[in-house]
Each structure stands twice: as structure tokens, then as C-alpha cells.
Amino acid sequence: MRHQRPLAIAVATLLTLTLTTAPxxxxxxxxxxxxxxxxxxxxxxxxxxxxxxxxxxxxxxxxxxxxxxxxxxxxxxxxxxxxxxxxxxxxxxxxxxxxxxxxxxxxxxxxxxxxxxxxxxxxxxxxxxxxTTAPWGNPDTPGEQLRTQWETAHAAQYTSDTDEYAYTAAIDALSDRVRVVELGRTVQNRPINMLVIGYPTPATTPEAVAATAPVAINCNVHGNEPGDREACLIMARQLAFSTDPRITDLLSHTTVLIVPTINGDGRANNTRGNSTGQDLNRDYSLIRQPETAAYIKMVRDYRPVAGYDGHEFGNSRAGDLPMLPPRHQNVAQPIFDQSQDMIEGHMYTKGAEAGWWACPYGCEGGGNVGLSEETILRNTLGLKNVANSLLELRSSGGQTRPDEGNTANNRRRKTYSALWTFHQFLDYHRADRNDILTSRAESIEIQAANTGRLVFRGSRPIPAHPAPHPGDSPPPLDAPRADLILDNAPCAYKLTDEQYNGARTDGPGGVGTTVAQRIAAHGWQVIKTNDGWYVPLNQPERGLIPLLLDTQGVEKLTDGERVYPTLTGRRNGPLTVTGFTCAADATINGPVTVQPGAALVATATTISGPVSANRAAGVVLADSTVNGPLQITTTNAISIIDVTIAGPASLTGNTTGTTAALLAGNTIRGPLNCTANSTAPTNLGVANTVHGPRTNQCAAL
Amino acid sequence: MSNPSRALHLVAVALLLTPVACTTTTDPKPPRDTTSATQVTGPLCAALPTGTDPGNPSFLADQPVDQALRWIPTLTTFEAALRTSGALTDLPTGTDVTILAPSDDAFAATFSEDNWDDLMTRHTDQLRTLLKAHLITGTHTIDDLVTAGTTATLDGTTVTVTRTGPTARLADRADAVCADYRATNARIHIINAVLGALPKTAGDTDERAH
Structure with missing residues (x-):
């Protein structure tokens, strides 16, 4: 049904007609x-x-x-x-x-x-x-009158780092809709800023922003590809000051997160990579660099549901605006489909109206790119259940425009095509918000169920666009190699203390953050028992975890030990869980008690009887049924996703640290109470169905 | 632009700012010709800031050379490399210099992206030598260089300069595509190929991959 939305399209068309000047x-x-x-x-x-x-x-x-x-x-x-x-x-x-x-x-x-x-x-x-339309904003209206260095230089210069900071600070100062937050610092200590934009004001905390289903635009990861960044800076001014009802309507239904320059050092030196020479768009899973780590923590905290990642493209045979969805086969199908709908359903249609040539990424001769590296933001975000696309601005004139080199004319063509795309991205989110949230919720539940094979590298196919005209050649098939497929997915990975907390050398200057810090940045649940650190797979980023922790991972962090289920099939009588217990496809008839220091991980399991845990290491359940009450107290790791609980559920006094307990997509046939947990539980935007009252920390879940 | 009064206002402002003579003027004097003092020549010049555009050649003539380079759109790679290498700041203060500046397209045709980032971030000595291959002491017009026939760059190489049609050819591989920019104590000639001894690493099918 994702390709059939006559009502939404009609509304979008009406808006377009009423908001653009007559031809x-x-x-x-x-x-x-x-x-x-x-x-x-x-x-x-x-x-x-x-x-x-x-x-x-x-x-x-x-x-x-x-x-x-x-x-x-x-x-x-x-x-x-x-x-x-x-x-x-x-x-x-x-x-x-x-x-x-x-x-x-x-x-x-x-x-x-x-x-x-x-x-x-x-x-x-x-x-x-x-x-033609003059640069946006009345020159006599405070705020609207701001211009970037790129605009005042008539595109002869790009906006410098210091001009960006001054410009975004001025927007922040003059607009109630905008808050500039610093996500982190580059290797050379440049701030990595993000504009948080909402109407009438942006929500005040990351968690509150997350509740608005935000959209995120990463404007400039390769320092020598600055065209999208200038579009972002112009759009930030429009969003901050426009009185256009379309803009205020957009901002009333989401929060727009704009990161103008994640790679400030590379931008200042006009290099693709950061100051260490690392290509940051080959680092979003490994997060060896402070720049990528800052972005991934932002995704964890603000939880964008849709994204765009801006680039420029040296392929002179491509269309104006090549786009590409997250293709890695571990990305859940609904996220892939939603991303494709955004590209082929929306951008192709709107591009044909505006006269921009949005197209598949591959184009002619694009044979070695557009693949499944999870280190690329497009794929990393897909594995984090974010519908998103890569955006390329063709560097040269290509087949349909003059070849003007790196001149002002060419720069303006690139930047204004990016500005068009980003506005269309916001319109798509506005029109398809419910579908985006549904596909995200489905994907989180699919991932947490931990079913199906794992692929370490390999892409979903992108077929040529159907008749009447296939247009460009699609990106290469990139099917997974047999030795990069794991049919029998484990329940969890077990890491030694040395693997988890040991010093690393893979960061700038030979100093890397620990695996523990990187897993925390990704926001995964980790269970510590007295024999090691367990990362269960039945959680929302199931597709990403093995890529970093399995010995077969192509660009992995460490060689975790695969842990397989210890409890399957039918079991009668009370169960006392000690150590690390993993249940899969099990039927447990009897009460389950998780002992202090022990952990229960379960998928596709039915437990007939109450489940209780006190001072446990962890309780991580997904795609399961508990025919009885669920009571978890003073426990360290908690995730309950897509579980039917036939009774009251309570979480009390749990100490989950910075990683909040997850309660997402559950059906609870009784009251839900959460009290005195060190971090308030979250639902990741996937609502629970609760038949009884929801109280205290879970009142809004 | 749904607000018609604002639209009208902007049109009015745009008309006010349009730097062309109004038809009702009685003064026949044309706008001041700002290009005569700093005539740049070559096929690329028309695509670069001209007339009264920000970064036009007359404006750059009064700028320090490092600032002038920042205004020429097609020199982003060279400008950043020059800055990173320190080749310019190595020169004694006040040294007159002539810069043979390869365009961004020239760098893209010479170095793969990986190779270029490697030079920029890890091999400053090689980078400095490369940049010195594009610097000449003294301020020389392109005509002066052609007349001399050869010139020595700061890396110790002798470069031939010959007239080819309306422009000049350097080291038998680079053409001056927009010559004779002036800056304080400097001349800048934009060329369409990279000089120096580093091998070509850009492949014919090389393309930037996201």
C-alpha cells in the first residue's frame, strides 16, 4: 500500500499550487x-x-x-x-x-x-x-535579512567555519524556533553544531524532541563536497523565520535536525576525510572518530525517524540528483521499502514537476559504489530503523548542462538542487508521517524478534525503474557472498572484560575509545554477568550488532563469542534462572524467577506463569508471551519488545544506567507501573497497548 | 512568496540593486570600467567573478595573495593545499611571487581522492614540494614568462613557457586558462594541469563515491 496514497498526493499538489508563484x-x-x-x-x-x-x-x-x-x-x-x-x-x-x-x-x-x-x-x-527569485528573506526584516558568506560572495566563496558559527548563532538568537546545540568536537576541536528547529519552539530535551518523530539532515561529511551544506544553511534561515503556512505546518508536526558540518576540519582543508585522513562516511558503525561518534550519539538521543545525507558526485553521466536507500540486507524490509518510496514514490514525481532529474544512484558507470558497507551513514541509519537516503549533487554539468568546472554557476546549481531536495524531504515526512512511523515500528519488532539469517555484507537489489522508461541503470546487484551469510543467528555475543573495556588504538593519534563506549554510543542493551558481557541480538539494532561483534564481521570491533539458546521446546514446572539463560522457540509452563546476577533473554517463547526478576543482570524479551504478571526490580538491563503480558507489569528501582529500559510495542492486559528507575523507561516511539492504567515513569508509554 | 506585498518589495529592491543604467537617466557616462587596470585573459575568465562581482580581478588586486586565492572559485584545492603545505608562508615576508595555480578540475584529473587526502594529511613534505613546483619568485605577467621562454619554479625545476594561440603553454602540459590576476606582491595564473613530479593516480573511471 505504500505506493498508493492518492489523498496525500492530492494535498501535496494543492499545497504546491497555492504556495508557488504563478508561472x-x-x-x-x-x-x-x-x-x-x-x-x-x-x-x-x-x-x-x-x-x-x-x-x-x-x-x-x-x-x-x-x-x-x-x-x-x-x-x-x-x-x-x-x-x-x-x-x-x-x-x-x-x-x-x-x-x-x-x-x-x-x-x-x-x-x-x-x-x-x-x-x-x-x-x-x-x-x-x-x-528570478532573490535570495530568500526580506533584507529589512530582522532574521530574514541574514545571509551566508556563500550568498554574499555570490558563491565565489563557501561559508567558512567561523561564518557558519556566527550565522547559526544569529539565527538562534533571533528565532524562537531554533536552538543550536553542540554535539561534540572534531579532532582539531571545531564544534559540531546541530540546529534543532520546531514551531513555535523546539522541544527542550532530546527525549522530548524524539517524541516529535524528528527528521535529520547530515549536510557535509566530505569536506570537499560542500554544496549541500550551503543549502542547509539557507534552509535553516527559511525554517527559522518564514511565515509561510507550509513552513509553520511542517514545524508543528516534527522537529528538523540540521547538522551543517560534521567534518569541520575536512571542510576547512577541503579534504574528503577528517584531519587524520579518515573518510568519515566509512566510520559510522565503527565510530573510531569523534565526529562520527557525535552523530551516532545524536541519533541515539534524538531518534530521527527519517534522514538525508548530502554528498557531491563525480560521475558526469548521472542525473542531477542521484539517490540511494539503505541497501544492506540486515536492514528491515519496511525501512528499505519506506526509503525507496521516499525516493521513487516522492522524489521522482516531484522532480518531474520541478524539472530536476532525480534518479537511481548507479547511473552509467557507477559500478563499484552504492553497496552495503554498514560504515556508510545511509546503511548505518537503515540498521537503526531510520528511513533515509543518500543525496548526490552531480559535480559537473553532466549530460544535460554545461560543464562549468567549480565555478559560481555550477555551485549554485548544486546547492539549489539540494535545497529543493531537502524541502521535498520535509514535505514527504509531513505527508507520510504515519507510514514512516508504522514502518519504523514494524522494523523494530522485526529486528527484536531475532529471526532469519544474518548477512555481513550484501545488498538488497534495486531493480531498474519500471516501464515506461527505466531511465538510468540501477546500482550493482551486490548479492551477499556465501561466506558472508550466517543462517543460524546466535542469541547473543559474549565479550570478555578485555574485549569490552580494553584499551584500543584505532582512533585519532592511535587512541581509540573502548568497545564499551562505542556500544553505549549506539545505545545497545548490554548484560553483565559474573562471567562476561553479553550483547543480546533481540533488540532494535539486531542487524548492526553482528557486523561489529561477530568474528565474521568485515569491519568489526572485536571477535565476540556466539552464544546460542540454552532453552528451547517445552519445559514444565517452575524455572529458576541462574547465569545467562537464552530461551528461543520455547514453551515454559510454570513461574520464572530470575535470580540475582542472572539474565533471561527470550524470543518466540511463551511463559505460562509470572515472571519476576530481582537484582538480576538483565531481562531482555521480544516477540513472546507472558501469561501472568511481569515484575522487574533493581535490575541492570531491561528490554521488553512486542511481548503480550497477560497481567500487570511493573518496573521498580531498576538501575539501567544511561541506557534506558525499553518497553516498546507490547500488549499489557493489566496496569503498567514504573517507579524509581534510575533512567525513565522509553518506548522508542513505538506505543504499547495497555489495558490498565499507566502510572509514574511509564504514564506516557 | 505567498505574501504579495513582500514580493513586490523584493522586486523593487532587486531593481534598485540592478547595476545597469536606467533608461530614464540623462547621464550617458557608462559605469566605471573597473577591468582596465587588471585585465585577466584566457578562456576560463568569463566564468569567474567579473565586473563588479564579489571577488572580481580589480578587487583582488588590492588583496594579500592568500586572501585573493580564496576568492577564485576554481582554486579551492590549490588554495587549501598551499595553506596546508606552508609553501607560501615559508617565503620571506614581502617576497614577490608568481603563482601557477592548477584548477580544481586539474587536481581531480591528477590525484585520486585517497591519494590526495593522504598527501594533505600525512605527507606534508611531498605536498610542499608539489606546491613549490607552482611558485616562481618575482611577479611575472604571462607575457613576460612567454618572452623569457623558461622559468624556474621554487622546487628547482625549469619550466618551459611557449605561446600557443591566444594563451601560454607551460612544461608542455598545462595551459594558462585565466592569466594575469594581480594581488599584493603577486601574479596569479590559473592553469589546467598540475605541474611537479608526483605520479598521476586518478583513474580514467575514477569517480568520487559517497
Whole structure:
């Protein structure tokens, strides 16, 4: 059903129609010559102009001509072919639109379009003269008047680190909607800032922000790919100060998290990697670097439900805006589907309307990229149940635009195409919020059930876009190799104290954080018993855990010991749990008591009788049934996901440290009470069904 | 732009700022020609800031060379490398210098991304030598360099300079694509290939991968 949302699309169309300026038609239309393009219209938007025209029978392609003119329409520059349009995008090939961009916003131009049959040029359309939209914000209105260094330099310079800090601080100071928080510091001690944007004000704590189903944009991970970052900074100003009802409506239904520069050191030195030469988009799972660790902790604390990750792309044969979902096969299917819906369902459609060529990532010659490395944010986020996409801004002019090198024109084309994409991303979240949350909830439950094979490397296939036109070639298949598949998933990984707490050398300057610190940054449940540290797989990031802890992991942290279930099948009579007990596909008839220092991990298990734990090491249950009450006290690790509890449930005085107890997607046929736990339990945004009253710390779960 | 009054206001402001002569003016004098003092030449110049754009050649003529380089859009790789290498700040204060500055496209065609990051973050000595291959003592116009026929770069290499049509060719591999930028105590010539002795590591199918 994800591809059929007529109502949402209708609403989105209405919004678009009411919020954009009316197109400028060609005036004094003369009688059309044979094969002359007619009905040329131009619609202005932020940094680009959408041309549309009546197609000509037999046209191979169309040339778009732009001429700078003065206020009287008299040319002040030479006519230039600024674009080629041909039916090469995924949808709506019969309704040509072209997003012309690269010009200085606010300048006035004349446009004409002509068809070509083969290489034979047909007559130009009648000209249309229009003034483009000036940089957003009234120059006389406080806040709106702010401009980035990139804007004031007419794109000759990118916004520097210090100008970014001043600009975002000014937005923060002038807008109640914006709070700038520092997520961490780079290796060279530059702040990594995030704008937290909500209406009328952003929620005050990360947990409260998380409850708004936020969206996150990572603007600049590769320091030499700065185009998306400038779009983020402009959009931050629009979100902060716009009185457009669309903007206030968006911000009333979510919180927008914008991280302009995770790699400030690389940006300052124009390098891809950080100051140690590490490509940060090969580090989001391992989090060896402080920059990636800061982002992953942000994801843990703010819990974005959807994301975009901005890049530039050296492939000159690609479309304007190649996009790619999380493909790793350990990503839950609903998250993959939702991400694909965002790209192919929304971006392709809206791109065809605006004239941008959004396309699959692979394109021609994209043979060695777009794969399943979980170290890439796109995949890491998918494994964290975040619907998301990579965004590429094609570096060069490509097949449809002039090749302008790294000039201001090319920079503006890239940045304003990113600005369009990020706004569309917000619109998609607004229109499809419920679907996004449903797919996330389903994925969390799928992951926590710990069923099915594990794949260490390997992608879900991305088929070519279906007829009428497949457009670009899809990314490579990248099926998992046989030696990178584990059919028999363990229940947990056991780490020694040396593995868990030992010193590491894989960070900057040969100093790495411990495995314990990295697991905490990911937010996983860990159970400590007297014989080691256990990381159970029946939790929301089940797909990511083995990639870092299994001996077969391609880029792993350590060689954890696979622990398999110790209790399966039918068991009658009371059960006293000592040590680490893992139940899977079990039926336990009788009360279960988890002894002090012991741990119970269970999936697909039915327990007929009460379950109680006092001073236990951990209770981690998923996809199970407890026919009786559940009582957990003074215990260290707790996660209860997708469990039916036929009785009251209570969590009291538990000491779960910084990792909160999880209660997500459960059905509790009785009251739910949580009292005096060191950290309030959370539901990760996946509501529980509780038949009785919910009280104290669980009142909102 | 749903607010029509604001839209009108912005249009009015844009018109006020448009730097073209108004049709009702009685003064026939054209706008001050700011390019005559600093004429840059070459096929790339038109795509760089011109006229009264921020970063135009006349503006740069009064700037310290490190600041001037930051304004030329196609020199981001070179500018950062020069800064990182310290090759410019190694020179005694006040030294006149001529800079043969390869464009971003030239660097992308020469070094793979991994190789470039490795040079930038781990091999400062190699990087400094590479940058010195693009520096010449004294301020030399491109015509002066052509007339001399050869010039010595700070890495100790002799570079041939020949006239090829409207532009100049250096070391038989690089063309001056926008020459004769001036900055304080400096000339800057943008070239379309990287000089120096480091091997090419960029592959023909090399592309930046997210």
C-alpha cells in the first residue's frame, strides 16, 4: 500500500499550487511555425526556474537558451544554451520540464526553448522574460535579512567555519524556533553544531524532541563536497523565520535536525576525510572518530525517524540528483521499502514537476559504489530503523548542462538542487508521517524478534525503474557472498572484560575509545554477568550488532563469542534462572524467577506463569508471551519488545544506567507501573497497548 | 512568496540593486570600467567573478595573495593545499611571487581522492614540494614568462613557457586558462594541469563515491 496514497498526493499538489508563484507565460504568442515549441512557461523558485512547454512531435531533445537582460528586456549578455532536455528521466517523459539554475538569484533573464530532430534545430519558442527569485528573506526584516558568506560572495566563496558559527548563532538568537546545540568536537576541536528547529519552539530535551518523530539532515561529511551544506544553511534561515503556512505546518508536526558540518576540519582543508585522513562516511558503525561518534550519539538521543545525507558526485553521466536507500540486507524490509518510496514514490514525481532529474544512484558507470558497507551513514541509519537516503549533487554539468568546472554557476546549481531536495524531504515526512512511523515500528519488532539469517555484507537489489522508461541503470546487484551469510543467528555475543573495556588504538593519534563506549554510543542493551558481557541480538539494532561483534564481521570491533539458546521446546514446572539463560522457540509452563546476577533473554517463547526478576543482570524479551504478571526490580538491563503480558507489569528501582529500559510495542492486559528507575523507561516511539492504567515513569508509554 | 506585498518589495529592491543604467537617466557616462587596470585573459575568465562581482580581478588586486586565492572559485584545492603545505608562508615576508595555480578540475584529473587526502594529511613534505613546483619568485605577467621562454619554479625545476594561440603553454602540459590576476606582491595564473613530479593516480573511471 505504500505506493498508493492518492489523498496525500492530492494535498501535496494543492499545497504546491497555492504556495508557488504563478508561472510567467510567453506574451504576444505568435502563430507557431512548424515544430516550434509553444506554451513556454517559467515558474520561479528558490535559486532555480522551472521551464515547461508543449512537446513537439518527433523531437529528439530540446535546448534551453537563457540570455541576461536588463529591466527593459534588452540583452546584456550573449545567449547561452544552459540545458538539454530529453526524455531520460524515470517518469513523465512526455511532459517536459527543466529546472534552470546556476544564475545569480534575483537577476532577470529571457528564456527560449527549441526542439531538435536528431541534430537539426527547429525554431525557437517565443521568448519569456522574467526576474528570478532573490535570495530568500526580506533584507529589512530582522532574521530574514541574514545571509551566508556563500550568498554574499555570490558563491565565489563557501561559508567558512567561523561564518557558519556566527550565522547559526544569529539565527538562534533571533528565532524562537531554533536552538543550536553542540554535539561534540572534531579532532582539531571545531564544534559540531546541530540546529534543532520546531514551531513555535523546539522541544527542550532530546527525549522530548524524539517524541516529535524528528527528521535529520547530515549536510557535509566530505569536506570537499560542500554544496549541500550551503543549502542547509539557507534552509535553516527559511525554517527559522518564514511565515509561510507550509513552513509553520511542517514545524508543528516534527522537529528538523540540521547538522551543517560534521567534518569541520575536512571542510576547512577541503579534504574528503577528517584531519587524520579518515573518510568519515566509512566510520559510522565503527565510530573510531569523534565526529562520527557525535552523530551516532545524536541519533541515539534524538531518534530521527527519517534522514538525508548530502554528498557531491563525480560521475558526469548521472542525473542531477542521484539517490540511494539503505541497501544492506540486515536492514528491515519496511525501512528499505519506506526509503525507496521516499525516493521513487516522492522524489521522482516531484522532480518531474520541478524539472530536476532525480534518479537511481548507479547511473552509467557507477559500478563499484552504492553497496552495503554498514560504515556508510545511509546503511548505518537503515540498521537503526531510520528511513533515509543518500543525496548526490552531480559535480559537473553532466549530460544535460554545461560543464562549468567549480565555478559560481555550477555551485549554485548544486546547492539549489539540494535545497529543493531537502524541502521535498520535509514535505514527504509531513505527508507520510504515519507510514514512516508504522514502518519504523514494524522494523523494530522485526529486528527484536531475532529471526532469519544474518548477512555481513550484501545488498538488497534495486531493480531498474519500471516501464515506461527505466531511465538510468540501477546500482550493482551486490548479492551477499556465501561466506558472508550466517543462517543460524546466535542469541547473543559474549565479550570478555578485555574485549569490552580494553584499551584500543584505532582512533585519532592511535587512541581509540573502548568497545564499551562505542556500544553505549549506539545505545545497545548490554548484560553483565559474573562471567562476561553479553550483547543480546533481540533488540532494535539486531542487524548492526553482528557486523561489529561477530568474528565474521568485515569491519568489526572485536571477535565476540556466539552464544546460542540454552532453552528451547517445552519445559514444565517452575524455572529458576541462574547465569545467562537464552530461551528461543520455547514453551515454559510454570513461574520464572530470575535470580540475582542472572539474565533471561527470550524470543518466540511463551511463559505460562509470572515472571519476576530481582537484582538480576538483565531481562531482555521480544516477540513472546507472558501469561501472568511481569515484575522487574533493581535490575541492570531491561528490554521488553512486542511481548503480550497477560497481567500487570511493573518496573521498580531498576538501575539501567544511561541506557534506558525499553518497553516498546507490547500488549499489557493489566496496569503498567514504573517507579524509581534510575533512567525513565522509553518506548522508542513505538506505543504499547495497555489495558490498565499507566502510572509514574511509564504514564506516557 | 505567498505574501504579495513582500514580493513586490523584493522586486523593487532587486531593481534598485540592478547595476545597469536606467533608461530614464540623462547621464550617458557608462559605469566605471573597473577591468582596465587588471585585465585577466584566457578562456576560463568569463566564468569567474567579473565586473563588479564579489571577488572580481580589480578587487583582488588590492588583496594579500592568500586572501585573493580564496576568492577564485576554481582554486579551492590549490588554495587549501598551499595553506596546508606552508609553501607560501615559508617565503620571506614581502617576497614577490608568481603563482601557477592548477584548477580544481586539474587536481581531480591528477590525484585520486585517497591519494590526495593522504598527501594533505600525512605527507606534508611531498605536498610542499608539489606546491613549490607552482611558485616562481618575482611577479611575472604571462607575457613576460612567454618572452623569457623558461622559468624556474621554487622546487628547482625549469619550466618551459611557449605561446600557443591566444594563451601560454607551460612544461608542455598545462595551459594558462585565466592569466594575469594581480594581488599584493603577486601574479596569479590559473592553469589546467598540475605541474611537479608526483605520479598521476586518478583513474580514467575514477569517480568520487559517497
Amino acid at each position: 510567467t507565460p510567453a506574451n504576444a504568442q505568435s502563430a507557431a511555425a512548424p515544430n516550434q515549441v509553444t506554451n513556454l512557461t517559467i515558474r520561479q523558485a528558490d535559486g532555480y526556474a522551472t521551464l515547461a512547454w508543449q512537446p513537439v512531435d518527433g523531437a529528439t531533445d530540446y535546448q534551453i537558451e537563457r540570455t541576461a537582460v536588463d529591466a527593459t528586456g534588452t540583452p546584456t549578455g550573449a545567449p547561452t544554451i544552459v540545458g538539454i532536455w530529453r526524455p531520460n528521466r524515470q517518469i513523465n517523459q512526455q511532459a517536459p520540464t527543466f529546472a534552470d539554475a546556476g544564475f545569480n538569484p534575483g537577476d532577470t533573464f529571457q528564456w527560449r526553448v527549441r526542439a531538435r530532430a536528431g541534430t537539426t534545430e527547429q525554431p525557437y519558442s517565443d521568448p519569456v522574460v522574467a526576474t
